Every structure is written in structure tokens, then in C-alpha cells.
Amino acid sequence: MYSYTEENYLKTIYKLSEQGNQSINTNSIAEVLQTKAASVTDMIKKLADKKLLNYEKYKGVALTEKGRKVAVDTVRKHRLWECFLYDKLKFGWDEVHEIAEQLEHINSELLTDKLEEFLDFPTHDPHGDPIPTKNGVIKKSNFILLCDAKPNQILVMSGVADHTAVFLQHLNKISVVLGTEIQITEKNDYDGSIAVKLSGIKSMYFSKDVAKNILVKVK
């Protein structure tokens, strides 16, 4: 239906909208997609012709409902494939993204549905991101950043704000995975670092850089 490239543009615009930006500008799309502004303008025109987004010269773009559906479906497929790679093929959570970038473009509604069933209708991917339903509904998670959480509560590691492989590998090294219980024992205003207790046992320090990229919920 839509090309690999078109789907990637739509997905990128969708994700930029989610991050609060109202209307998405050419340069930010170019940056995410590692391409040039002129190429983005070309593609934007094409997608506007196909009614996938609204575009007014020099004013940025916004997805139409049609465009949003395509984008969300691509995200859905991406996250389902990540679950498959992680749960069934035993890939690490730092390895699944790249392969899912390819798999998300496989075109078969029946395949997506059967995959979802095979995985037992997962609600979140291996990074804690919610999986859109077939109808395009995404349940907003009520996770908070670890750096914003109150001390002493028992928190459950539920997701990441930084999805890069290096960050995920760092979390592996310090044994923080989805489901790990975290209790903040001390907050340092000076550098934003925190002292934590993991699974009620292991005490350690998290730098602000780490604390601001871990999503938790109160147990």
C-alpha cells in the first residue's frame, strides 16, 4: 500500500507530534531521518497529495486521520515484532529495535493479527512502550521519570525514555530490567544523582543522566 520510505516519514512525523510539537517542521524531520531538508519537502508534497498529512508552505505539517492510522499501525507492528524478538527469540532489549525497523514494513494484516495472538496480546514492548490496538488506540502510560519520583516509595521499573542501545546495555550492566523494584533512599539536589535500593537489597547510586531516563510506576 505505502512504501517503506513513506511509512518511515509518517512514523517520524507521528513521533514528533507525540513529543508535544504541534506542527512539525522540515528540519526536525530531516534530522530524525538523517536526510536533507530538500528531500523532506519533496516527500511532504507527495504525502499531502495522498491526503496523509496537511501541508501549507513554510507552515510545517500535521498528520491527517488517515496518515495517523498508517503511522500508528507501523508503530504497532514495530512493537509486536520487538516482543517476538525478545520473548520468543531471546534477543536482548538492546538488539530488537534495528531488526524491528525492517520487520515493521511487512505488509499483511492477517500476519500482524496472528502474531499478536501468538504473543498472547502483549500490552507493552520490551522497553515498556504501549502497543497500539488494531483500531489504533494507544493506552497512555502513567509512568513517571525516576528522577521525579518521591523517596521511600517502592517503584517498579516500567520503561525507558532513552531507547539507545548504549543506555539499554548500561541498564543490563547494573541489573535494571523491566519489573525491577527500585526504592529511592536519597536525592542529591547538587547533581541530581540519587541513591537507590534495588529489589530491596542492593544499594547503589544513579547519576541524573540515568535517573531521568528510567520510567517507573508506584507499586
Next chain:
Amino acid sequence: MYSYTEENYLKTIYKLSEQGNQSINTNSIAEVLQTKAASVTDMIKKLADKKLLNYEKYKGVALTEKGRKVAVDTVRKHRLWECFLYDKLKFGWDEVHEIAEQLEHINSELLTDKLEEFLDFPTHDPHGDPIPTKNGVIKKSNFILLCDAKPNQILVMSGVADHTAVFLQHLNKISVVLGTEIQITEKNDYDGSIAVKLSGIKSMYFSKDVAKNILVKVK
């Protein structure tokens, strides 16, 4: 590494070579790939430049060892994905080919290896075709055509010569699947039809068209 299109050309040339043809001509490639002879000449030149095949003007082409490896690996991935779709996602054997045509181009050696392990190292795909090993070795099956088999022996349905969805659906309808026991009770020279007994119970007739597209081995 190689594009979707390049892999499809190599796979097509490989399959035409397997069917006995020594050197593969332009028109036959065009026919399989549903394209024009001029386009094939274009691509052949490109693949020859990349040392994936040997090409002499007007003399047809033959894969190099390098080209054969790419082709066989594509076949390997295709058949492994077919197993996944059939065994794990419960697709019918008439539905798996089309989706595997997309999945076979996913580029990750680790993924292929982990998929193979997850499927428990299958040796044959849902149509009875052998799965190449990681090193590119394909075990030649010693299956024979049902129409060439001797009467009264107990035969085991082991593969198909015709891979079209209509034929596979027809086999579904008459309850012939991989593993079904078939005994030829009568051969009719006039029209090539045969009388068979399925699983030692059900008697029925197979037309020559059916009998010549079923592969069996002697039990």
C-alpha cells in the same frame, strides 16, 4: 547488502538452474519475474559487475559461487519463515508463500539463526522442500512423483511439485497433507489417473494432474 530486487533476480536464476537449465536466458527470467527482457538485461549487467553471475552477451547467465550463496541464503530464509508461519502462527500451507516472499529479504544473520533454533532446526518447509543449511548445503530429497510410484506400496505424502495456492487448497479439500499415507490400488494408462487408498481407509481417484504434482517417498 543486496537490494530486494537483486535478491529476487538471484533467487529466480538459481531456481531456473535447479530445474535443469544449464545457462539461463533473458526471456525466462523476465517471465518468472513478470517484467520485460530489456529490464532483465539491465539488471544482469549490474549483477555481473558485482561478480554475482557470469554473463556473456547473447549467451545467457550462470551464477557464480558468490551469487549462488546469496540465492541459497534467500531460499533458506524464505523456507524458515514459511515454517514459522505454518507451525507457530497456524497459517495454511497455501497462505505462507506470499508473506515469506517479503520476510525472506529481512537482513540479519543473527535473526535467521535464532529463528532456525526457535523452530527446532526444521529440515523441510510446509511444502516438503528442503531447508538449506547456514553453509548453503541443500540435502537433495529422494522423493518421487506419485504418478511414477509403484502400486500397492505404502507411500508417504512428502511434498508438492505444484506450489500454487489453488493446488494446495485442492489437496486440503481431499485431505491430503504432508505425512498422509497413500497406497496406489490401480493405475489407468488411458488418462494417467490412479485409484488410491488414503491412510489405509478412504478410497478415491486422483487425476493425472493431481498425481503428477504430489511427491511421495516409500514408507
Next chain:
DNA sequence: ACATTTTTTTAGGCAAGCCTAAAAAAATTT
């Protein structure tokens, strides 16, 4: 052997998706 048909290649062109360089519009600074 020569004429005809078939196959293959060449030539030139098109769409998708990318690029650079230049122009135009918008935003920012002074």
C-alpha cells in the same frame, strides 16, 4: 544459402527518492 522469426541488446525516457546550490520566505538581531 538466404529469408524470416525470435531473442537479446541498446537507446532514450520515466518515477521514486535522494542530493547540492540557489532563491524565497520567515525569524531574529540590531
Next chain:
DNA sequence: AAATTTTTTTAGGCTTGCCTAAAAAAATGT
């Protein structure tokens, strides 16, 4: 408000993979 900077768009060009039409080579028929 004018000048400067940044952002965006346009113009023109590239590669990949496809096409049609015409030319060239090979195969076939007489």
C-alpha cells in the same frame, strides 16, 4: 524598521529499476 540569519522551497541532477521502440544477433525455415 532594516539588516542579518535561519529555515524552507525550488531548480536541476543523480541512481535504481522499470518501460517502449528500434537495432543487432541468433535461431529457424525453406
